[in-house]
Amino acid sequence: MAAGKLTNWTSEKIFATLKKIVGPENVSCNKVDLIPYSRDWSLANASTIYMPDVVVRPKTTTEIAEVVRLANKERIPVVPWGGGTGLSGGALAVKGGIIIDMKGLDRIIEIDEENLTITTQTGITVQKLNEALKKHQLWWPHDPESKFASTVGAAIACDNAGTFGTKYGGSLVDYLLGIEVVLPTGDVVKFGSQAPHSVSGYPLHWLFIGSEGTLGIITQTTLRVYRLPQYRCVDIIVFDSFKSAINAGLRIIESGLDPESIHIMAKEGFIYYTKLYEVMFNKVFKPPEKMEAAMAISFAGLKDVAEFQRSMSSKIFSDAGGMVVEERELVDIFWTEKHTLSYDAGKNPWPLSQTQHKYTGIDLCVPIGKIPVLYKKYKRLLKKYNFKPATGCFMYSKRLKFAPNCIFTINVNDEDPEEVERAKKFIHELAKYSIKCGGTISSSRGVGIAVTQSLMPVEHTHLALELMKKLKHMLDPNNIMNPGKKLAD
Amino acid sequence: MLIKGFKQDIYTCNRCKCGFCREECPSYKTFGLESYSGRGRMSIAWAVLEGKLGLTNEIAKRIYACTMCGYCSARCSMDITAVIKALREELVERGLVPPEVRDFLENTHKYGNPWKQPREKRGEWAKSTEIRPYESSDEFLYYVGYVGSYDTRGNNVAKALGKVLLEGGLSFGVLGSDEDCDGNEVNMLGERGLFQLLMEKNIQKFKKLGVKKIVTLSPHAYNAMKNEYPLYGENFEVMHYTQLLQEIIRNGKLRISKGLKARVTYHDPCFLGRYNKEYDAPREILQNIPGIELVEMGRNKEDSFCCGGGGGNFYTDFFGSGEDSPNRIRVREAYDTGAEILAVACPTCMIMLDDAVKVEGLEEKLTIRDISEIVSEVV
Numbered sequence: 001m002a003a004g005k006l007t008n009w010t011s012e013k014i015f016a017t018l019k020k021i022v023g024p025e026n027v028s029c030n031k032v033d034l035i036p037y038s039r040d041w042s043l044a045n046a047s048t049i050y051m052p053d054v055v056v057r058p059k060t061t062t063e064i065a066e067v068v069r070l071a072n073k074e075r076i077p078v079v080p081w082g083g084g085t086g087l088s089g090g091a092l093a094v095k096g097g098i099i100i101d102m103k104g105l106d107r108i109i110e111i112d113e114e115n116l117t118i119t120t121q122t123g124i125t126v127q128k129l130n131e132a133l134k135k136h137q138l139w140w141p142h143d144p145e146s147k148f149a150s151t152v153g154a155a156i157a158c159d160n161a162g163t164f165g166t167k168y169g170g171s172l173v174d175y176l177l178g179i180e181v182v183l184p185t186g187d188v189v190k191f192g193s194q195a196p197h198s199v200s201g202y203p204l205h206w207l208f209i210g211s212e213g214t215l216g217i218i219t220q221t222t223l224r225v226y227r228l229p230q231y232r233c234v235d236i237i238v239f240d241s242f243k244s245a246i247n248a249g250l251r252i253i254e255s256g257l258d259p260e261s262i263h264i265m266a267k268e269g270f271i272y273y274t275k276l277y278e279v280m281f282n283k284v285f286k287p288p289e290k291m292e293a294a295m296a297i298s299f300a301g302l303k304d305v306a307e308f309q310r311s312m313s314s315k316i317f318s319d320a321g322g323m324v325v326e327e328r329e330l331v332d333i334f335w336t337e338k339h340t341l342s343y344d345a346g347k348n349p350w351p352l353s354q355t356q357h358k359y360t361g362i363d364l365c366v367p368i369g370k371i372p373v374l375y376k377k378y379k380r381l382l383k384k385y386n387f388k389p390a391t392g393c394f395m396y397s398k399r400l401k402f403a404p405n406c407i408f409t410i411n412v413n414d415e416d417p418e419e420v421e422r423a424k425k426f427i428h429e430l431a432k433y434s435i436k437c438g439g440t441i442s443s444s445r446g447v448g449i450a451v452t453q454s455l456m457p458v459e460h461t462h463l464a465l466e467l468m469k470k471l472k473h474m475l476d477p478n479n480i481m482n483p484g485k486k487l488a489d
Numbered sequence: 490m491l492i493k494g495f496k497q498d499i500y501t502c503n504r505c506k507c508g509f510c511r512e513e514c515p516s517y518k519t520f521g522l523e524s525y526s527g528r529g530r531m532s533i534a535w536a537v538l539e540g541k542l543g544l545t546n547e548i549a550k551r552i553y554a555c556t557m558c559g560y561c562s563a564r565c566s567m568d569i570t571a572v573i574k575a576l577r578e579e580l581v582e583r584g585l586v587p588p589e590v591r592d593f594l595e596n597t598h599k600y601g602n603p604w605k606q607p608r609e610k611r612g613e614w615a616k617s618t619e620i621r622p623y624e625s626s627d628e629f630l631y632y633v634g635y636v637g638s639y640d641t642r643g644n645n646v647a648k649a650l651g652k653v654l655l656e657g658g659l660s661f662g663v664l665g666s667d668e669d670c671d672g673n674e675v676n677m678l679g680e681r682g683l684f685q686l687l688m689e690k691n692i693q694k695f696k697k698l699g700v701k702k703i704v705t706l707s708p709h710a711y712n713a714m715k716n717e718y719p720l721y722g723e724n725f726e727v728m729h730y731t732q733l734l735q736e737i738i739r740n741g742k743l744r745i746s747k748g749l750k751a752r753v754t755y756h757d758p759c760f761l762g763r764y765n766k767e768y769d770a771p772r773e774i775l776q777n778i779p780g781i782e783l784v785e786m787g788r789n790k791e792d793s794f795c796c797g798g799g800g801g802n803f804y805t806d807f808f809g810s811g812e813d814s815p816n817r818i819r820v821r822e823a824y825d826t827g828a829e830i831l832a833v834a835c836p837t838c839m840i841m842l843d844d845a846v847k848v849e850g851l852e853e854k855l856t857i858r859d860i861s862e863i864v865s866e867v868v
Contacts, residue, residue: 032548033522033523033551035532036524036529036532041507046504084528085507148508148509149509354505358504415500
């Protein structure tokens with residue numbers, strides 16, 4: 001790669017050393033190569049960019065350790081970059097420095113069918129990991145919508161959300177058995193093991209879950225995987241209120257049934273799929289007048305068992321005032337779009353497409369009883385700040401049964417700086433309310449450089465934040481590892 | 490600026506950044522940095538429109554290291570390939586194309602092919618065959634293209650198809666030394682002016698000769714003649730040869746008289762598959778041959794992975810022959826299916842994959858065969 005313009009962070013000598021470490025073809029400080037790393041999916045003005053000084057694409061842990069050691073010695077910021085699909089700016093080089101593109105580390109080391117684990121480098125995408133597992137009739141049930149582009153390392157570093165949390169957990173805590181990390185000093189440490197459970201040491205591998213690249217670079221991991229279910233059935237049930245949808249979901253779980261996924265969406269989000277149904281099948285789905293929420297639920301396993309559970313669940317839904325959607329094509333469209341992406345939505349003139357507006361939102365989590373009031377607050381704030389909902393509000397039941405990962409969305413004209421600022425205020429106020437409800441400002445997307453970063457001292461006590469900062473300082477004394485993120489400097 | 494016409498698409502990508510176009514992009518697989526992916530190139534286009542980047546030779550290197558395979562466009566609501574083509578047109582206008590592209594265009598203009606092969610030798614491949622020059626009474630013009638006309642391996646494919654068409658009792662002929670470049674790659678390289686010149690010349694020639702129906706050996710020519718030529722002239726009835734073979738096998742004109750016991754996998758050429766949605770004809774032909782067990786690679790049809798030869802790269806060779814070059818990746822994927830034959834329906838794919846088989850040391854285990862060659866042995 002051509003050198004391009006050298007800056008304070010990257011003298012000729014440093015650039016030459018980086019070339020020596022990763023090979024000349026895997027390093028560039030040419031602006032043409034840096035521009036694609038200057039933005040992600042996060043809310044920002046249409047013209048805002050954060051330019052790194054140099055990008056490297058290593059292929060091994062050793063190469064990463066050498067790059068980090070050099071950066072630590074020279075006090076150069078280091079930012080790990082996975083799929084670049086972040087919604088909080090976590091992988092942006094806000095202080096310049098070196099972007100380490102992790103996707104060169106895409107090798108699977110071992111698929112252990114007997115012990116149901118996979119050991120892999122972390123730059124592989126979630127999709128590619130599952131394609132490899134599928135050959136062994138296995139899968140990793142972590143299923144973010146970004147899976148075609150986002151990496152396993154980013155899934156750990158952000159603890160992002162997936163669909164199948166109802167059954168399998170949905171947080172990386174439920175999957176992560178061990179990791180290898182390059183610490184900000186360049187030391188390489190392995191945490192955890194292949195053991196399904198251990199209390200012999202502090203569970204430091206979990207410390208890196210949701211660390212957003214601020215404590216080190218996760219280079220390798222051992223994850224718990226599962227046998228692919230033989231059969232799956234999906235239903236969508238519409239409800240007149242969020243509350244009744246949530247209560248129905250709780251009753252399902254309390255009944256002893258074992259759904260693999262429960263996904264509740266507001267009417268606005270459901271319309272996305274009904275519109276697609278109209279386009280593809282030329283049929284119109286008429287939702288009940290009073291509908292506020294729709295729940296998609298899936299059961300999987302042996303066919304008889306899954307179908308039995310489905311039939312049992314339909315009675316519970318009926319008692320809870322739910323109405324099962326009979327249009328199977330509509331249900332299939334939802335499932336395809338959600339999990340395999342047919343791309344049809346984007347190819348049609350679409351009310352929720354990003355051709356006019358930027359999709360943005362906030363990933364909150366509150367105690368389950370508080371969801372209805374949080375939803376009301378969202379509706380009020382939409383009016384107050386004059387925004388239209390994008391896909392409205394939706395939630396996955398995550399973390400062993402019913403910990404809701406609630407996403408509240410809006411459409412923003414990112415070419416209007418005033419509107420972007422207004423959107424930030426909207427998000428800030430809603431997130432603040434979440435804390436008031438006993439909740440959190442982020443449940444899957446991370447804090448990064450989001451506007452909610454300023455709420456960290458509201459959500460966390462002074463002493464708790466101080467301890468986090470001390471921990472960060474202990475591991476990263478020169479503050480080179482993704483500086484400016486999560487905990488503000 | 491031409492790319493201004495794509496402003497909405499470029500800005501949409503810039504605000505979305507999903508990156509779903511990236512992982513199967515042959516260029517990205519080879520070069521590794523985001524700037525070599527669909528999304529990366531959209532970022533570059535955005536930065537150019539925003540005035541954050543000026544058009545330079547460095548941009549040209551990233552924009553031309555693309556096979557125009559169309560995977561990114563298939564994975565997106567935006568036509569990323571069209572934006573890349575528009576960027577190329579900008580680069581051509583400013584004289585910023587890499588030397589390899591410049592040579593391709595100059596040679597094609599002068600000789601009708603990028604290899605500087607003399608025009609008068611374009612029809613030599615047919616001399617020892619029963620394939621004769623086109624006459625106005627012929628039903629089909631058999632358009633061969635320069636790969637079939639000049640490349641030794643391409644010659645074999647061109648002859649094989651000629652033999653099959655004769656066997657099917659079709660009246661057809663070739664243009665021989667009068668055949669000129671179809672222009673598909675010239676168009677894909679962003680030289681719109683030269684493309685229009687070639688297209689107009691071809692259209693006039695075809696009209697003068699009374700051509701009504703064209704069958705092409707190459708999906709590249711098929712794409713240009715089917716989708717671009719009608720915008721500028723007559724509507725010829727254009728078929729790729731697999732579509733014609735499918736038809737004459739169905740109506741009984743072509744009888745498959747022998748079998749072939751082999752496990753076969755089929756590689757979809759981008760300009761037949763993604764660009765023209767023809768996935769069934771080649772598969773149906775293969776399935777009509779007794780003894781063939783057709784197995785699919787993981788990436789097939791719309792998800793097919795490019796051989797690396799599209800958009801002029803079989804000549805410009807920006808991808809080289811390293812382990813991560815698209816043709817080597819594709820050959821390994823085909824080998825993993827357990828197939829003994831990797832069937833293709835495009836002379837460019839043929840030479841790209843044939844090269845890769847040798848570099849991978851798989852010649853004894855995997856043979857690259859064009860469908861026309863396979864059929865010519867069983868009729």
